Amino acid sequence: MTSPAQIIRDGNGKAAFAVLPIAEYERLLEAADEAAAIQAYDAYRSSSPETFPDEVAARLLEGEHPVKVFRDHRALTQTQLAEAAGLKQSYVSQIEAGTRNGSVDALKRIAEALRVELDDLI
Template sequence: MDLVQLLGENVRRLRKERGLSQEELAFQAGMKRSYLSDIERGTRNPSVRALERIAEALAVAPDMLIKVQ
């Protein structure tokens, strides 16, 4: 599986498990909702800093965002 797609699927799954909307997670991560949406769809190659902010907002270790479930 493509790493960017895996990342997007994991972010979406973790976000939904926490009951967050894209808008809420994007706000907590300090980014635009459209940027987060692109990440979840696997159409954006995010920066390492963006991954750190998403992981922090989801309260997970950054490596959890790219683990195969």
């Protein structure tokens, strides 16, 4: 298969320029734009924080305890969350109910288990 491009060489015979049909040029530009868009999207996804559904935000704004909201969002039971955080289920229950504040260490462990920032739980 021959290339649609015409090669123009310099005085030493080295390829210096390529002349190609406008349709091929436009196809290459479109492919480059698409590749750049995909790369930009991938970079954004890998560097940006997770977003949450409106339901999660609404529950938080209504004053529901963040541990319960994020636990429900992750589809975990209190027992599963407690095991993942190395805590007792009753302790997690008390934090969710607001009868205990939870130590900083416990909240850090819960945040890690829920894959959220500690600030999201405070």
